[in-house]
Amino acid sequence: MCHDIDSRPPAAPVVTGGVAAHGAWEIGAADGNRFRAYRAAPAVPNGSNVLLLPDVRGFHPFYASLAHRFAEAGFHTLVMDYYGRSAGTGSRDDAFDGFAHLALLEPHHVETDAAAAADAIRAWHPGPLFSVGFCLGGGYSWRLAASGLDLAGAVGFYGPPRFLGDRTAQPSAPLLMLLAGDDVATTPEQYATLTAAFDQAGKTYEAHVYDGAPHSFFDDSDDQWQEACTDAWHRILAFTARHSGEAGG
Template sequence: MCHDVDSRPPAAPVTTGGVAAHGPLEITAGDGNRFPAYRALPTHPNGRSVLLLPDLRGAHPFYLLLAQRFAEAGFRTLVMDYYGRSAGTAPRGESFDGAAHMASLKPEHVETDAAAAVAALREEDEGPVLSVGFCLGGGYSWRLAAAGLGLAGAVGFYGPPRFFEDRAEEVSAPLLMLLAGEDVATTPEQFDALAGRLERAGKAYERHVYAGAPHSFFDDSFARWADACADSWHRLLGFVERHSPVAAA
């Protein structure tokens, strides 16, 4: 089921360059938790929505800008924060210490909040929803493919398998793994073991490793890895095209 793809994927959707609206909002989860989120709406929707799961910093300004980039490519996009239970709903600025709150974060918290975020996306459009996550969010993005949310696909950038491996055999959507060759947080052997579990369970996934790239290479502060960032963006869009067909937008 695995495709270790070495070539650029099929032609990606053309960026439309328009953001119709964007801004913060609060969402209430099924257990009553209120958490901050950020929504970016495209001028020309492509019929798909993205739930964006950030790294341990939560709804950091970097991810708010990234949500706008997804909107420019036609996606209704919602960034969810993880720390409503411990940090309230105040904006997560540059100085917010997500690491101080991560110890109290549990998988069921992420799944409960993600269910509410996905529901919010579907209130506006019933088209396919995909999760896209980075680091902590990468692992949880893959996990959400086993959370009964009806996702069309789950994309993770250098996500630690420990947030996901106990659910690997339960995924019900294809996965895309975009990995850093010099990741200090997760070894290649850990990803090989995860891939083996997916293979044995007959789960569909794609994996690409960026040789020499560090953990968190997809970040605006890593200009040295611009080629890897651009390639991973095109791979992501190609994955979306293959796994979430929609009627002509």
């Protein structure tokens, strides 16, 4: 997994206000699946929306807290879970085995649920929509840029390239890649192969490697990587501001 039970999401360096409203949600997908979600609304909106894609655990309190951090920065934010088909929509404790459910997860499941989540966000708050994901969610965030969701952009932290699969050459939205220099899950060579495929396909992306940083460095509980967390936030805020006019909502 990426973030342990003691992890804390770092606050954005620019906070526009508090969280106006937040709470659990349940969303139905086109294939009849129902999945857990969580949303947080900003007190001072910046006009854009964020779909948060968690790590292998699926929905977890870390990502509810992170939704608050994005709302504090002005984004209407929704976290989606991956495992409605195999784990249902009930509550889970820290003993939940995300890897067991990951074995049952297929790319079209994520795409179908993300489409329903995107519709729910836009019905809640029209505006440009960005995906932001971590590890498993980072790879799927980039994949969703090629899945017809009309994203304004897709941000991924240390996402394994294998989750792009047959979509590697297809992204139609710009990508932001925030990578760990000392990632135990993905080698630099694998990321180089991925970006070379983007280059060959003429896709728009930005990639930044945090030298020496471990997988899951985006964590306020680790003082060593505070500077990297702040820089990553600045890059997200600049990326979303720059591309907020490029897709509809």
